[in-house]
Amino acid sequence: MAGRPREFDRDLALQQAMLAFWQHGYEGTSMADLVAATGLASARLYAAFGSKEDLFREAVARYEEGDGAFAEKALQAGDVRSAVEHMLRDAVLTYTRRGRPQGCMVVSAATNYAAANEPVMSWLATHRKARTQSIVDRIAAAARDGELAPGTDIQALGDYYAAVLHGLSVQARDGVGKARLLALIGPALAPLDAALR
Template identity: 55%
Template sequence: MAGRPREFDKQQALRKAMRLFWEHGYEGTSMSALVSALGIASARIYAAFGSKQQLFEEAVALYESAEGGFADRALALPDIHQALTQMFEDAISTYTRADEPRGCLVVSAASGVAPDNLAVQQWLSGHRRQRTESIVERLRQAREQGQLPADTQVEALGHFYATFLHGISVQARDGVPAHDLREASRQALTLLPNTQG
């Protein structure tokens, strides 16, 4: 057994990598930083995950199933007003936590990249578009269920709320306090039509 490399916990390593990418972005996270944080040699990182990009994609999947999964959970709530209110509240709580990097990993990890990393940027862009589509679809469903007036422009409203959601991430990363983001969220939600009104 002499010389055999120590076993490592792949999920634990993935969580450490996720935090690094979340805090420093894709390009800002070097292989040497990953080696240091994960406590294993770069050759073992490549053996376990394939490449830095594949490690990043697995880290994003972990983020979306945990910290970043709040939007899917909120949008599953039966009432559209409750769903959007919860989505924004959870975004603000997640993006301004003192013990985690600020903002959203998917929004901030590759906003600007070198030409070699355009594929990463485009991959993340696809994830953000999926979020927009999920909000539009949830609004469409609410309109069909009579929770929103029949003439509600769900496409425009969905794009607005997705833009606002992604903007919360940018503002949180810039240090805007949670209280101010909650006030802005309350204003944004006044645009949601009410069938009683």
């Protein structure tokens, strides 16, 4: 009598796939890598998640609900300076965490790509643009609430903090340590401090 197949833990498999994609990017993660990371045969992975692209999209959603959720939470802080400061600090702590890939999965998973993967890369770009917009929206709300001086360039300030956020990911990926990254937050807040009423 044949033995029963090993129980399949879909959640654990998704977690392991997320870490593989986060570490090696979309194109850099092969099906063989995903098989090795999850311990599941490729047929089982396809049956559970569909294509590699479907698995990647689900892995990104998991990242954004877990490790990557810090920005959304931070932007809800009471005043705009605290919100931006918390976002940058929590980014550093997330991007340099031991036992995790360095940097942001959404930033680092797809910088260069083959033409065949254009739809995946465009999809990731919409996620990065949405983060930028959420920062701009938070600064706009602060301006409406009278926290910022009249005439503050809300778009430029929001774009600047999105660039800092994404830059932190690249720096962390390149091995710049937590202490150095935390040290740049003070100077990075100077434009916002100058705009506060």
